[in-house]
Amino acid sequence: MKSIVTRFSNCRAGNFGILTAILLVPMIGAAGVAIDFSHAVEIRTQLYNAADAAAVGAVAEKSAAVSQAMTMSGDGSIAVGESEARNLFSGQMSGEALSLPVSLTATVTRNLNRVTSNITFRASVPTTFMSIFGKNSVDVSGTASAEFLTASFxxxxxxxxxxxxxxxxxxxxxxxxxxxxxxxxxxxxxxxxxxxxxxxxxxxxxxxxxxxxxxxxxxxxxxxxxxxxxxxxxxxxxxxxxxxxxxxxxxxxxxxxxxxxxxxxxxxxxxxxxxxxxxxxxxxxxxxxxxxxxxxxxxxxxxxxxxxxxxxxxxxxxxxxxxxxxxxxxxxxxxxxxxxxxxxxxxxxxxxxxxxxxxxxxxxxxxxxxxxxxxxxxxxxxxxxxxxxxxxxxxxxxxxxxxxxxxxxxxxxxxxxxxxxxxxxxxxxx
Missing domain, CATH: 3.40.50.410 (von Willebrand factor, type A domain)
Structure with a gap:
């Protein structure tokens, strides 16, 4: 009996199949996580591009914000620029990003001869594979800013x-x-x-x-x-x-x-x-x-x-x-x-x-x-x-x-x- 037990314990036949079965679930999970994260990064890139376009467009030379800044008697926020930034951001959305609930903050301000825009976004991208593990979304966020030096008076x-x-x-x-x-x-x-x-x-x-x-x-x-x-x-x-x-x-x-x-x-x-x-x-x-x-x-x-x-x-x-x-x-x-x-x-x-x-x-x-x-x-x-x-x-x-x-x-x-x-x-x- 002792000899039989020793031979059984030393046997390695079938290990690969057993290990594969054991690792299959985490491997599939990891692949799913990678796919979900890759998708989230893709959406985040689109949101970043939209934020960059909004930040730059809001303070472009012929923008409403710059025109208003040139007539302001002092420094402060420029509401028309903030509204324009939001519209520019929305105009860049396409595909799945259109349906995402995006939290957007846009500020455009004047300080002396500088007009500055700051765009901050935050969104939750739904997951597919990660939901199996109870993770239903991936949060993405970012900021973009631009500065326009107005021509002097x-x-x-x-x-x-x-x-x-x-x-x-x-x-x-x-x-x-x-x-x-x-x-x-x-x-x-x-x-x-x-x-x-x-x-x-x-x-x-x-x-x-x-x-x-x-x-x-x-x-x-x-x-x-x-x-x-x-x-x-x-x-x-x-x-x-x-x-x-x-x-x-x-x-x-x-x-x-x-x-x-x-x-x-x-x-x-x-x-x-x-x-x-x-x-x-x-x-x-x-x-x-x-x-x-x-x-x-x-x-x-x-x-x-x-x-x-x-x-x-x-x-x-x-x-x-x-x-x-x-x-x-x-x-x-x-x-x-x-x-x-x-x-x-x-x-x-x-x-x-x-x-x-x-x-x-x-x-x-x-x-x-x-x-x-x-x-x-x-x-x-x-x-x-x-x-x-x-x-x-x-x-x-x-x-x-x-x-x-x-x-x-x-x-x-x-x-x-x-x-x-x-x-x-x-x-x-x-």
């Missing part, structure tokens, strides 16, 4: 150089046409009142010559359209336009349009921008371009800059368009040699510094000063510092806000590019 003060040098032909072809039709081969359409209809200004008009001042005027008007299409709210940008004066004998900063949100009005008023008149050729020894005076006066006009977070606290931007060559009476502080006190020089950047010191941004559009190699005046007085003009104009500008446009480039496109640099389109992070 800004006041633009557009200073246009309209002095006689801006009467030069806008392109090499315009310059050549003027030179071919004037007895002294002059490329400038001087607005000489004494000459009447025989002035070079009127000659340019009759020849169909486009002057630099014409292209700048048109570009400024197009800029108002760019600002309208770029702004998120009607009170985001104000614009004002200024020139160096309408006539040389009373040259002083002239307001074409005071800063206003009515950009159509600015466009209309800018029709008045034209070349400064002179009473006669050689008036005041041609000392009609004082950047020093214009920048000093602008510094008194532009009020204290703000953070740009609200329309009541806008950033201030001087948008300066010029060819970069000053010509004024400065017998003692001219940076170049003078003749009888007449100072012809690149812009003196010491007059840009006070504005920047106050926190005012200076965006400079340098309309390249055209070399006139056949002109003796140019060769004597301007050519020696021609290479320094662009350098000084760039030095006047705030970091990153300098742009040079040559005669063959489009001034309107250049002004638009510079404007968008200043505005710094807002970005979305999620």
């Amino acid at each position: 800004m006041d633009f003060y557009i200073l246009i150089d309209n002095t006689p040098s801006m009467g030069v032909g806008a392109t090499p072809a315009d310059v050549a046409k003027m030179q071919a039709n004037t007895s002294d081969s002059c490329a400038f359409a001087c607005h000489d009142i004494a000459s009447g209809n025989k002035s070079y200004y009127n000659l340019a008009k009759s020849l169909g010559v486009t002057m630099r001042i014409d292209t700048v005027r048109q570009a400024t008007q197009q800029l108002t359209t760019t600002a309208k299409t770029t702004r998120v709210a009607s009170n985001q940008f104000r614009m004002g336009v200024y020139t160096f004066g309408t006539k040389a004998e009373d040259a002083k900063l002239t307001t074409i349009s005071n800063p206003t949100y009515d950009l159509d009005q600015v466009r209309s008023y800018t029709d008045a921008v034209d070349l400064m008149t002179i009473p006669n050729q050689g008036y005041n020894n041609d000392q009609t371009t004082s950047f020093d005076s214009a920048l000093t006066q602008m510094n008194t006009i532009i009020t204290a800059p703000g953070t740009g977070s609200t329309s009541a606290d806008p950033q201030k931007v001087l948008f300066f368009v010029a060819d970069g060559v000053g010509d004024s009476y400065k017998p003692s502080i001219c940076t170049k040699k003078t003749t009888g006190g007449r100072c012809q020089e690149p812009i003196d950047t010491s007059f840009c510094a006070p504005l920047k010191a106050r926190g005012i941004k200076i965006a400079v559009l340098y309309t390249t000063y055209l070399p006139l190699p056949t002109n003796s005046w140019y060769n004597t007085w301007i050519s020696p510092f021609q290479s320094q003009i662009s350098t000084k104009m760039a030095e006047c500008a705030s970091p990153g806000l300098y742009f040079e446009v040559t005669p063959t480039d489009g001034i309107a496109d250049a002004m638009k590019t510079l404007f968008l640099r200043v505005v710094r389109q807002p970005r979305l992070t999620s």
